[in-house]
Amino acid sequence: MRRNRTTVSCALTLVLTLSGALTGCGGGGDSGGTGGKVALRFTWWGNPDRAARTEKAVALFEKRHPNIDIITSFAGFDTYKAKLATQAAGGDAPDVMQLDYRQINQYATSGILLDLGKHRALRTSGIDKGLLATGVVEGRQYALPVARGTEAIPYDAALWRKAGVAAPTTRWTWDDWADAMRKLSASKATKGRVGSTDPGQSEDVFEIRLRGQGKSLYARDGGLGFTADDLTRYWEWCSKLRKEGAVSRAEQTTQIDGSVENAxxxxxxxxxxxxxxxxxxxxxxxxxxxxxxxxLPVGENGTPSQYFKPSMFFGASAKTGHPEEAARFIDFLLNDPEAGAILGASRGIPANDSLRKNVLPKLEGFDQVISAYQKQFEGKLGDPPPAPPKGDASLQTTFQRDYDQVSYERMSPREAAENYITEAKAELRR
Incomplete structure (x- = not known):
């Protein structure tokens, strides 16, 4: 899947000379309040529904803690990431912030995040240990998962049924998937549509394929967990499907920009x-x-290769002047039953076990579909990988760019794979 991602490491470097361009409501280190109150700046990305629910939860926290004011702000994902990178580079990170999986390592090793493990006000017993570990860098808990999600294949079941193709199951293999894509593409019922988006441009799908083979995207030392041969085989497989007309053509795949509308x-x-x-x-x-x-299809051993991934995290600034209050606020958002009822699934299915049990029966619309989808995997998925190393966001762009060359047949899968491995190793050494 192609996603619009700002490369954190590059952004942090570029904005060092622009750190005054965007500023918050007071520095992270001395967030003052009024009338002797403590003021905490809290920022996140999201949509208006998430904003409304968050503001309601904040109001409840302030009512319970009249000595603390929460100054809130939010924006769309790309705008938020760019502004946060600017603030962080200028030493003005907000007291409490929402974080993406791919920001954790960069921000933690750059001294931007507070070690939350030192604050007893933060309870983590309700969060799965595997999920919790994704916020750990060099043995310290720098971020806490808010909610969880897992990879999926969204599909038009009506067209699938009209084409007479067997419905997907929890046990289907990649060969089963490929056969289904060929049948869907060949059926008159699908009106000229191909079976699927070409998975060749998706680092996420490649990672699932690797996990199914007992391998990983990154090794424990932060280097690559796969070889040029692994990537060559993957891109050769995708190219074969593309040439057969089972998955999207190059001109369709290269329009993907992270929005569902352009997929x-x-x-x-x-x-x-x-x-x-x-x-x-x-x-x-x-x-x-x-x-x-x-x-997603199962791995070579017949078990699921996908995993529950934190949809986002909460973290705090290492320079906050009020670390205890910041920890207390994060604890409230993650663990308080009333806060959980207000926030619902606005940030995804809650990572906290008890909150999730309370929230699930009250979900409506497509949230119910997501809940049922996740429920079938309870206790069956392996632990998620650690937070990706520095350079990962940049490598996603490289992965997509190199496969574009393959899909347009400007490079062979082998040439593109070797080019990617060379650039990846250089990027990860920085």
Missing amino acids: PLGRGTSVSDFNWDAPSSGYEAIVGEGLKLAP
Whole structure:
């Protein structure tokens, strides 16, 4: 899947000379309040619904803690990441912030994040240990997972059924998936649509394939966990499907920009896609009631290769003047039952076990579909990988760029794979 991601490491470097361009409401180190109150700046990305729910939860926290004022701000994902990188580089990171999986390592090793493990006000017993570990860098808990998601195949079940193709199961293999894509593409019922978005451009799908082979995207030392041969085989497999007309053509795949509207399924040129479960809800307005979620095919040992990934984290600034209050606020957002009822699934299915049990029966609409989809994997998925190393965000762009060369047949899968490995090793050494 192609996603619009700002490369954190590059942004932090570039904005050092622009650190005065964007400033918050007071420095992170001396966030003062009024009338003797403590003021904490809290920022996040999201949509208006998430904002409204968050403001309501903040109001409840302030009511319970009249000595603390929470100064809030939010923006769209790309704008938020760029502004946060600017603030962090200028030493003005907000007291409490929402973080992406791919920001943790960079921000932690740059001294931007507070070690939350030192603050007893933060309770973590309700969060799965595997999920909790994704916020650990060099043995310290720098971020806490807010919610969880897992990879999915959103698909038009109505077209799938009309084509007479067997519905996806929790046990289907990659060979089963490929056969289904060929049948969907060949069926007159799909009206000229291909079976799926070409998975060759997706580092996420490649990672799932690697996990199914007992390998990983990154090794424990932060280097690559796969070889040029592994990537060559993957891109050769994708190219074969593309040439057979089972997955999207190059000109369709290269239009992907992170929005559902510009993905082949959103444009009405494919029957299915690859995405994370929560963002897949965006297809509902396009596909309609026929939108379903299927699991990714199982690995070579017959078990699921996908995993529960934190959809986002909360962290605090290492320079906050009020670390205890910041820890107390994060604890409230993650663990308080009333806060959980207010926030619901606005940030995804809660990572906290007890909150999740309380929230799930009250979900509506496509959130119910996501909940049911996740429920089938309870206790069956392996632990998520650690937070990606520095350079990962940049490498995602490189991965997509190199496969574009393959899909347009300007480079062979072998040439592109070797080019990627060379650039990846250089990037990870920085």
